[in-house]
Amino acid sequence: MYHQRIGGATYSFDGLVELLAKATPRRSGDELAGCAAESDAERAAAQWALAEVPLTTFLEYPVVPYETDEVTRLILDTHDRVAFQAISHLTVGGLRDWLLGVAATAEAGHTLAAVSRGLTPEMVAAVSKLMRNQDLIAVAKAVEVRAGFRTTVGLPGTLATRLQPNHPTDDPRGIAAAVLDGLLLGCGDAVIGINPATDSPKATADLLYLLDEVRQRFDIPTQSCVLSHVTTTMGLIEAGAPVDLVFQSIAGTEGANSGFGVNISLLREANEAGRSLRRGTVGDNVMYLETGQGSALSAGAHLGTGGKPVDQQTLETRAYAVARELDPLLVNTVVGFIGPEYLYDGKQIIRAGLEDHCCGKLLGLPMGVDVCYTNHAEADQDDMDNLLTLLGAAGCAFVIAVPGADDVMLGYQSLAYHDALYARKVLGLRPAPEFAAWLDRLGMMGTDGRVLPVPPLSSPLRGLASAS
Amino acid sequence: MNESLRPSGIEDSAARAFWADLRRTTQARIGLGRTGDALPTADVLEFRAAHAAARDAVHNPLDVNALAAQVNALGLGEAVHIRSRASDRSEYLRRPDLGRLPSDTATASDTATAPDTATAPDTATAPDTATARDVDTAPREGLSALRSTGADIGIVLADGLSPRALADHGVPMLAALAEILGDRYTLAPPVIATQSRVALGDHIGQALGVGTLLVLIGERPGLSVADSLGIYLTHLPCPGRADSERNCISNIHPPEGLGYTRAAQVAAGLVEGARRLGRSGVDLKDTSAETSLSSSAAVILEAADPLENSAVPGR
Numbered sequence: 139m140y141h142q143r144i145g146g147a148t149y150s151f152d153g154l155v156e157l158l159a160k161a162t163p164r165r166s167g168d169e170l171a172g173c174a175a176e177s178d179a180e181r182a183a184a185q186w187a188l189a190e191v192p193l194t195t196f197l198e199y200p201v202v203p204y205e206t207d208e209v210t211r212l213i214l215d216t217h218d219r220v221a222f223q224a225i226s227h228l229t230v231g232g233l234r235d236w237l238l239g240v241a242a243t244a245e246a247g248h249t250l251a252a253v254s255r256g257l258t259p260e261m262v263a264a265v266s267k268l269m270r271n272q273d274l275i276a277v278a279k280a281v282e283v284r285a286g287f288r289t290t291v292g293l294p295g296t297l298a299t300r301l302q303p304n305h306p307t308d309d310p311r312g313i314a315a316a317v318l319d320g321l322l323l324g325c326g327d328a329v330i331g332i333n334p335a336t337d338s339p340k341a342t343a344d345l346l347y348l349l350d351e352v353r354q355r356f357d358i359p360t361q362s363c364v365l366s367h368v369t370t371t372m373g374l375i376e377a378g379a380p381v382d383l384v385f386q387s388i389a390g391t392e393g394a395n396s397g398f399g400v401n402i403s404l405l406r407e408a409n410e411a412g413r414s415l416r417r418g419t420v421g422d423n424v425m426y427l428e429t430g431q432g433s434a435l436s437a438g439a440h441l442g443t444g445g446k447p448v449d450q451q452t453l454e455t456r457a458y459a460v461a462r463e464l465d466p467l468l469v470n471t472v473v474g475f476i477g478p479e480y481l482y483d484g485k486q487i488i489r490a491g492l493e494d495h496c497c498g499k500l501l502g503l504p505m506g507v508d509v510c511y512t513n514h515a516e517a518d519q520d521d522m523d524n525l526l527t528l529l530g531a532a533g534c535a536f537v538i539a540v541p542g543a544d545d546v547m548l549g550y551q552s553l554a555y556h557d558a559l560y561a562r563k564v565l566g567l568r569p570a571p572e573f574a575a576w577l578d579r580l581g582m583m584g585t586d587g588r589v590l591p592v593p594p595l596s597s598p599l600r601g602l603a604s605a606s
Numbered sequence: 607m608n609e610s611l612r613p614s615g616i617e618d619s620a621a622r623a624f625w626a627d628l629r630r631t632t633q634a635r636i637g638l639g640r641t642g643d644a645l646p647t648a649d650v651l652e653f654r655a656a657h658a659a660a661r662d663a664v665h666n667p668l669d670v671n672a673l674a675a676q677v678n679a680l681g682l683g684e685a686v687h688i689r690s691r692a693s694d695r696s697e698y699l700r701r702p703d704l705g706r707l708p709s710d711t712a713t714a715s716d717t718a719t720a721p722d723t724a725t726a727p728d729t730a731t732a733p734d735t736a737t738a739r740d741v742d743t744a745p746r747e748g749l750s751a752l753r754s755t756g757a758d759i760g761i762v763l764a765d766g767l768s769p770r771a772l773a774d775h776g777v778p779m780l781a782a783l784a785e786i787l788g789d790r791y792t793l794a795p796p797v798i799a800t801q802s803r804v805a806l807g808d809h810i811g812q813a814l815g816v817g818t819l820l821v822l823i824g825e826r827p828g829l830s831v832a833d834s835l836g837i838y839l840t841h842l843p844c845p846g847r848a849d850s851e852r853n854c855i856s857n858i859h860p861p862e863g864l865g866y867t868r869a870a871q872v873a874a875g876l877v878e879g880a881r882r883l884g885r886s887g888v889d890l891k892d893t894s895a896e897t898s899l900s901s902s903a904a905v906i907l908e909a910a911d912p913l914e915n916s917a918v919p920g921r
Contacts, residue, residue: 311628311631479702482700513660513829541636542649543635559640559644594621
């Protein structure tokens with residue numbers, strides 16, 4: 139039991155799970171789960187109390203039981219006590235001060251990487267709850283995480299993009315047209331990735347061959363992915379399909395992962411299968427993982443120790459423990475996709491995007507964000523501009539981009555290809571170096587790093603698409 | 607769109623023709639051109655207009671009285687209006703759990719979670735209260751206004767995430783269903799549900815005592831389609847049914863989307879299958895035609911109830 143007195147009132151919190159939830163900045167998903175603070179004062183009190191919790195407490199009191207949850211077992215069994223030494227004496231509040239102190243030093247990247255394996259997701263989630271948005275940006279910016287396949291993502295000074303050419307019926311001509319549009323706008327250096335309309339192996343294979351042919355024909359240094367279930371992709375690897383990246387959605391509890399039809403052992407197997415193809419040129423990171431706050435609650439798998447609901451941000455951060463076990467190329471938090479019952483408005487989406495990005499990077503992941511919203515959320519393009527700009531400042535590895543910000547297959551709004559050009563320009567960022575060199579060979583790269591407008595008819599890429 | 611806003615110096619006519627040709631292959635907003643690194647003005651304004659239409663479709667409330675009058679004119683019985691426990695649109699969007707519960711559930715344990723709405727005067731359900739109010743236009747309200755019919759089929763017209771979809775397509779869809787189902791099965795009087803999620807229908811279906819329930823519900827508006835209706839079928843409806851125990855027909859919005867007659871045929875096939883199988887859900891397949899519904903139709907527009915459908919971040 140934790141107690142905190144502020145403003146003449148005493149607040150009590152029954153255990154770590156409740157304390158974490160009540161200390162979380164306000165969001166609709168925690169209110170839906172019934173674990174949110176009931177007033178701003180209670181939230182402030184919880185943050186005070188949380189600040190005083192020693193980091194060692196998180197090793198002694200798992201928020202989800204060790205006995206019944208393999209994600210907890212993974213977190214505790216792989217915890218690096220040596221790496222933890224440097225911070226083991228700290229409280230959560232002390233960790234915030236330590237992180238910001240380190241972030242201001244020249245050797246921040248090295249120092250933060252050295253403690254990464256000593257941090258558990260719960261420690262990172264806890265400290266993020268005490269951090270302001272600028273803290274989340276400053277600390278994330280100081281962390282350097284890079285990963286590679288045919289391009290290198292996460293290098294300082296770069297912002298990569300997933301080119302997302304989705305089509306409601308997987309029409310190859312429509313997909314090729316959207317790929318062409320994105321390439322002409324300098325997008326696709328993180329991955330060219332399609333959400334298929336069906337999960338059938340045949341449809342997935344057709345799309346894989348389509349993307350691989352495009353990539354080889356135009357010698358594009360990037361990787362392709364069709365975002366099917368991991369078992370579909372593993373089957374296609376066996377069948378000899380050209381699989382670059384292996385996709386899967388993951389979450390922070392065993393139950394939620396089970397809802398996705400996966401477990402850690404299956405994911406390890408998928409990682410091995412993907413690596414066995416040795417298709418990467420500059421690196422061998424093959425996993426593309428997606429996460430998002432609220433996924434555990436939506437699967438009814440959000441309860442922790444004592445049967446209490448765990449807040450969605452702590453659970454999200456636990457998903458990163460699963461991710462880092464797989465040395466992924468890309469981890470994408472699909473922050474505004476899940477809907478207003480989890481993140482109600484632009485303020486909540488922006489906050490969650492910054493939290494996920496910072497927490498993921500601290501845990502050693504190449505983090506990207508799908509800067510997005512649905513039509514029933516209280517958000518619009520202005521909110522997305524804000525989040526994109528903040529993420530660019532925070533050193534985000536990649537963002538998602540679709541034609542005109544409108545994903546006509548999934549029915550939500552992400553960033554437009556154009557938005558990546560904006561962010562790179564105002565923040566002085568460039569595409570991944572291998573991809574930038576390719577753009578340069580096509581005459582699309584200005585001396586200042588800007589992607590130049592090229593009329594489609596004078597680009598060799600025009601052969602990529604045809605309406606007939 | 608106002609073509610004069612397009613920067614003609616950047617997008618020459620050949621390029622425009624090139625993209626126009628490609629646009630026949632996809633609804634995606636490809637080939638928008640650039641002004642500097644940004645989208646041209648016309649595209650920004652067009653996007654805002656589409657987003658505004660989608661938001662209006664979510665937030666503009668259903669005209670219940672007008673819909674009830676149209677429904678009653680079909681001669682299927684007098685429509686009753688059921689409200690969920692979500693008191694307004696904001697609460698509806700944040701609390702899908704409340705959208706699944708009727709405002710006047712009788713059990714004490716249920717009312718404890720929402721004392722305000724449970725005791726609100728407008729949800730009082732004594733029949734004389736309803737008649738005293740405005741008998742000409744307002745339908746009778748509340749679960750207690752429903753009587754057990756023992757009918758084969760019940761039909762609920764639910765606003766869901768797009769009241770506009772229900773206003774535009776609800777009545778013709780209901781008429782098409784009545785035409786194809788009316789000869790073979792007995793139908794309970796239609797019910798109108800507001801601030802509703804799919805599972806609110808389970809309470810209604812149970813109160814009506816029907817064998818199979820069809821919930822016609824407004825689907826989450828997309829940027830290009832803001833008026834899409836879905837039909838959820840639940841056999842032996844009762845509170846607690848899982849989403850996996852339902853079947854869905856999505857993307858009903860003629861002329862672009864699925865038409866009423868075709869949707870009614872699919873529904874009739876599913877009703878027949880559910881009655882034969884004794885259950886609905888994952889084991890029940892649409893066998894109404896060789897060409898099964900394009901699976902994309904079910905993916906474009908998320909179901910009205912993302913929580914039940916396990917909103918998947920991996921999509």
